[in-house]
Amino acid sequence: MKFTTPATTNPIDQLKVIGKPTDRIDGPLKTSGTAPYAYEQHAAAPNAAYGYVIGAAVAKGKIASIDTAAAKRAPGVLAIVTYENAGKLEKGKFNTARLLAGPDVQHYHQAVAVVVAETFEQARAAANLVKVEYVKAKGEYDLKKAKASAKLPKKEEKPETRAGDFATGFANAPVKLDANYSTPDQSHAMMEPHATLAVWQGDKLTLWTANQMIAWGRQDMARTLGIPKENVRLVSPYIGGGFGGKLFLRSEALMAALGARAAGRPVKIALQRALMFNNTTHRPATIQRIRIGATREGRITAISHESVSGDLPDGQPETAVQQTRLLYAGANRFTQLKLATLDLPEGNAMRAPGEAPGMMALEIAIDEMAEKLKMDPVTFRIINDTTVDPEERSRKFSQRRFVETMRQGAERFGWKNRNPLPGKVREGRWLIGMGVASAFRNNMNMKSAARVRLEKNGTVTVETDMTDIGTGSYTIIAQTAAEMMGLPLERVNVRLGDSDFPVSAGSGGQWGGNSSTAGVYAACVKLREAVATKLGLDPATAEFVDGSVRAGGKSVALAQAARDGEVTGEDIMEYGDLEKKTQQSTFGAHFVEVAVDAATGEVRVRRMLAVCAAGRILNPKAARSQVIGAMTMGVGAALMEHLVVDKRIGFFVNHDLAGYEVPVHGDIPHQEVIFLDETDPMTSPMKAKGVGELGICGVAAAVANAIYNATGVRVRDYPITLDKLLPKLPAYV
Secondary structure, three states, X not given: OOOOOOOOOOHHHHOOOOOOOOOOOOHHHHHOOOOOOHHHOOOOOOOOXXXXXXXXXXXXXXXXXXXXXXXXXXXXEEEEEEOOOOXXXXXXXXXXXXXXXXXXXXXXXXXXXXXXXXXXXXXXXXXXXXXXXXXXXXOOOOHHHHHHHOEOOOOOOOOEEEEOOHHHHHHHOOEEEEEEEEEOOEOOOOOOOOEEEEXXXXXXXXXXXXXXXXXHHHHHHHHHHOOOHHHEEEEOOOOOOOOOOOOOOOHHHHHHXXXXXXHOOOEEEEOOHHHHHHHOOEEOOXXXXXXXXXXXXXXXXEEEEEEEEEEOOOOOOOOOOOHHHOOOOOOEEEEEEEEEEOOOOOEOOOOOOOHHHHHHHHHHHHHHHHHHOOOOHHHHHHHOOOXXXXXXXXXXXXXXXXXXXXXXXXXXXXXXXXXXXXXXOEEOOEEEEEEEEEEEEEOOOOOEEEEEEEOOOOXXXXXXXXXXXXXXXXXXXXXXXXXXXXXXXXXEEEEOOEOOOOOOOOOOOOOHHHHHHHHHHHHHHHHHHHHHHHOOOOOOOOEEEOOEEEEOOEEEEHHHHHOOOOEEEEEEEOOOOHHHHOEOEEEEEEEXXXXXEOXXXXXXXXXXXXXXXXXXXXXXXXXXXXXXHHHXXXXXXXXXXXXXXXXOXXXXXXXXXXXXXXXXXXXXXXXXXXXXXXXXOOOOOOOEOOOOOOOOOOHHHHHHHHHHHHHOOOOOXXXXXXXXXHHHOOOOO
16 A cells, blocks of 8 residues: 555644653563563463473584483473474574484584473473484684685675775775774573473464564474464564564474474473573674775765675675665775675574674774874764765665764764863773764665454454564554554554464564554554444545544544444555665764773773664654663673684583673663654655664764773774773873
8 A cells, every 4th residue: 555645644643642752551561570471371371391402512513313211211201302203394494504403413502302391390301311422523613714715695685786996996095994893793682582382283383482573483383394384373472572583483482393292282492591592593793894095085985895704504694784885975885795604503683783793893994084084083974974875876865864963962962072082081090082983774664464453342452463572562553553543542452473463574673663553554544444434424534533533524433333343454564666766774873981991991881872863753762762772782792792602612602691791780871862853754654764773783883982082992803801902001100
């Protein structure tokens, strides 16, 4: 359906409910502990048995033998499933590695078996009795070594882009930068582990699971098991965080399904935390080279960004050059992605894949270039703004207020008080510095459907398989329906995360909010038409206000339309070739102040500000929460997050939350978020864009740039830890 309705006729533009800072309607359930997550669906299967997944003890090789005899005799054991008795399994569309190893092992902690028992403790004890013998094979685990053999990835649509003549433009530029940067492997580290409850009823399978993309998960489970898609139901009403780690079907879901089938009982599995780091996906490490050439006045004339990352065979690269293709002007351009084969666990999407690690490098390089030019880094960014796609100049941005975010952020943060000379501001033993970085993340529209029902009591129920991973989907969907149907929020019920509902955009890529609400808008348009017609009113002129429908001088209570039974509207929002016509992106600016201990190198982040231009903000309260959470993750990326690879054995050593450090409350200072007041009518009838990932893009670089301003120490390899600062700190006096 078309969505370019004029402002005067689009009910969303009334802004009676949409755009208001609204408390999360699922909040009371979550804070009271009554929101049932996947592992807590006790009513669905009161007799559920417990599964315990065994992970491979080698990173690459073959399973020589699996001895389950002792485990089968252990108390409470109901079934043990390995590749030998699992039956034929296909590889899912969205999995790089198979979810059950055998006989080949593709990565460390790849699932090799599941033990099912009456209690969790019995399953765990029996799992320790399973004897697995392996034949090890030589693997590659070092990105630096593998870089030499990296190739252009076959699965990537545009592994290279060119515009103008970069080599000549760079050679002729009077001011140049050529630098290398690296980002480490990182983990999602979400609060809720990967968890699934599997129930078979005949040949039909129901999975209560933690999954961000219901339709994808359903499709992949059916494909893996070789059963019709109609025989699989996925239910994910509440998800305790995902950050991309739950985009796809993972091993615990498959092992729960196999275990339940073998045991003839419902089976629940929560993947133990120590297994999550190597068994599931992670953000892959990158090695990036950035070259920039500019005039002495600061105009970029040539820019190149090359990135190498690693993944399992047939995997995909970390798309770290995406933002460089669009963010700054410059006639001569080159970007390249290369992929090295590594026998580490699968690399895949983690919050803002591509831009998050790419901007960790690019935005340091931009600061380094500004310093070479003796130019303020905010000014340098502003003068290299562009209104068109720098690579395809015929395509304009649907909305681009990047410069405004920079200027407003600089004013609000007090940037004019920053001393541009590094290491010159001190408070006692603390060296003080300010840093800035651009924020950029592409906006993606995903087709999304919903069903909306007007009940006899005058309430409206929305059904869509959209998920809420802690982002506030329940609330903005309720706000959308309330606005469209002229009802207060408490008269709207929202049901999410069930594959029996119409297929939505799902949660990922910061496309969920705008796309899913657009689908609800479309369904509400159909419901409005049906209601008006049933009440004998003109659908084209009918207004839905305060629980009534008004047209032609008549006003009828909305509930009257359902007096003989519920009225339903269902539709899907699609976008055709919209993305080819305009470039849709979100923009922002991050400002950070740090203090660095002159003697120890300890870094404390003292102030943070994000200014975001991301279309209409549907719920400012929830959106702010998303941005400050993303900013917090950015601090983690800058200072601590690092999955350490044992390059001899081929696994992530620090595979728990004791060894893999993430920011805690004590690490995070005052955070301020400003949303520019804007709408983008090209995105959807909601006129919104995504914002949940924009908040992380550029944060780590802003921290790195602030540390440089404080100390004069430039670190190009993340995370910025004490060992990288101490040797270069000025002498402590």
